[in-house]
Amino acid sequence: MPIVRARLNLFGGDTVVIRCSEKCHIHLMCENEAERKGRHSGFGDILTISDQNTAYVGIPYKGIWDVLIDSKCDSLEHSISYLPA
Numbered sequence: 001m002p003i004v005r006a007r008l009n010l011f012g013g014d015t016v017v018i019r020c021s022e023k024c025h026i027h028l029m030c031e032n033e034a035e036r037k038g039r040h041s042g043f044g045d046i047l048t049i050s051d052q053n054t055a056y057v058g059i060p061y062k063g064i065w066d067v068l069i070d071s072k073c074d075s076l077e078h079s080i081s082y083l084p085a
Contacts, residue, residue, distance in 0.1 A: 006080050012061040013085025020078045023051045024071035031064040045063040 008016065018026050028047040049055040059065065059082075067080055 002071050002074060002076050004067075004071075004078055005078075006067040008065050008067060008082060009065065010059045010063065010065050010082060011085055012059060014059045015083040015085075016055075016057045016059060016065070016067065016081065018049075018055045018057070018067065018069065018078070019079045020053050020069060020071065020077060021075040022071055023077075024069050024073070024076065025050050025051055026052065026055050026057075027068040027070070028057055028059075029066045029068070030061075031066065 010016070016028065017023075020026075026049040031043045045060065047057055049057065069076070069078055
């Protein structure tokens with residue numbers, strides 16, 4: 001089961017656009033301030049989209065956002081982009 005990961009520095013109001021060749025589960029997780037300073041305490045907000053080929057996700061606030069695409073397809077084609085606020 002392939003997993004795709006990306007890391008984006010985003011601002012509140014930005015929209016992340018994720019396109020996949022197959023339906024998949026998409027998770028966006030914001031690192032919290034403690035995580036960025038080297039103290040592992042997990043993630044802040046987690047946004048999840050299930051069983052979609054395309055997702056447009058509005059970012060609620062500025063931060064480092066990790067994008068995780070979880071697919072059952074062995075040859076997943078994907079693109080991750082964003083539209084600035």
